[in-house]
Amino acid sequence: MKKAEPFVSTTNACKMCTPLGAAMAFKGLEGCVPFLHGSQGCATYMRRYIISHFREPMDIASSSLGEKDAVYGGKANLMQGLLNVIGKYKAPAVGIATTCLTETIGDDVPTILHEFKKECLAELNGDMPALIHCSTPSYGGSHMEGFHAAVRAMVAQLADPATEKHGGINLFSGFISPEDIRHLQDVFAHFGLPVALLPDYSETLDGPALEDYQNIPGGGTPLDAVRAMPGAGASIEFGRTIKPERSAGAVLRDKYGVPLYSLGLPIGLRESDALFTTLETLAGCAAPRRCALERGRLLDAMVDGHKYVAGKKAVIYGEEDMAVGLTSFLSEIGVKPVLVASGGESGLLSEAVAAVTGEFPGDPPLVRDGVDFYQIVAEAEALEPDLVVGNSKGYRELARAHDIPLIRVGFPIHDRFGSQRVLHLGYRGALNLYDLIVNALIEKKQDDSPVGYGYI
Ligand code: SF4
DSSP, X not given: OOOOOOOOOOSSBSSOOHHHHHHHHHTTBTTEXXXXXXXXXXXXXXXXXXXXXXXXXXXXXXXOOOHHHHHHOSHHHHXXXXXXXXXXXXXXXXXXXXOHHHHHHTOOHXXXXXXXXXXXXXXXXXXXXXXXXXXXXXXXXXXXXXXXXXXXXXXXXXOOTTOOOOOOEEEEOOSOOHHHHHHHHHHHHHHXXXXXXXXXXXXXXXXOOOSSOXXXXXXXXXXXXXXXXXXXXXEEEEOTTOOGGGOHHHHHHHXXXXXXXXXXXXXXXXXXXXXXXXHHHHHTSOOOHHHHHHHHHHHXXXXXHXXXXXXXXXXXXXXXXXXXXXXXXXXXXXXXXXXXXXXXXXXXXXXXXXXXXXXXXXXXXXXXXXXXXXXXXXXXXXXXXXXXXXXXXXXXXXXXXXXXXXXXXXXXXXXXXXXXXXXXXXXXXXXXXXXXXXXXXXXXXXXXXXXXXXXO
């Protein structure tokens, strides 16, 4: 009999918990309060994680289950919790995600919500908010499974089949920064394309300073825009590692015949070109001059900065689609990705990395999915990278311990200011990343040199 490998517990996971991703997505629906069916501790951890990155208030309600409820079920808590939240927030929508506890005890949330609507409608004076729910056991995936599950649930449960055709575009842009969302909206506006971008937390998680605290911050994808999605002319969905069963765009395609354009997260030149080519097709016109100029500036920067980046080796980690986009970008600027790692386990990471690196000479990068930082550091040490690119979770054991510059991207970034305003997408985002990378390498060279070079 084969001897079992000694069990090693996860050490500094390279992913976050599944309902955290769902809470993020629900935060991008106008007026929606994220609600966790589980214990208080889960909601507290997620609030802390999200607030530290966005530096904005993040309310996540909870059904606050205790030991007794773990034995007898959480139905009573879920119903009472919903009544409390609806009463306190007057929210037009509540996004309910399950946790490890309620998934393990097997609470039947759809049935409980069905009963809640019947039993509590009178108590709410007939004013029942939209109740959207998704199943998000954290032992079944990463925060990205939760994010996609919530986006798909919003579409599947809110879309109105009776919507008339309106020709707008649905955009499922994935887990990106508020700055990325604003940039995408600008790009669509330049093309003259009406867009329903879901989820839009560009204001709810990066809003202006206000005199008074608002229970529900302004912004978010309007509920009516989601309801009208079956009438769109097309959907665009970012992410090379989204399986069809997790895709919101696939719901609209399969149920309502809305054509779906599945693209990689538009990071770098080629993935952004794919987006702009799609927009040209949908808009029936060439990209506006300002977009063409941004592309030209990116190419100009690539020429100017090539001497600093050429031949450098990089380790990339984080959520799978962000890692794929970054790998694509680094490959095209002459940096050699030597390791691409993620805690996610879609099973599609290797294929996606091969698709964006295949045309470049040399050995392909090592690809590791389902790994934690203990494993990433162990692999990275032998590869001697010049650069690491990922979220702030890799700072201590990888970047600091081995004195390698870290380019902070994605989520979470807990040790820098302005994390919500990091621009990753489009030609402009690529230019921003390029400047960060070149300057990090220059700074490292200066720090390592006994000579105080003022010109590099
Ligand atoms: S118990 Fe599960 S749902 Fe709760 S914080 Fe931990 S991983 Fe997330």
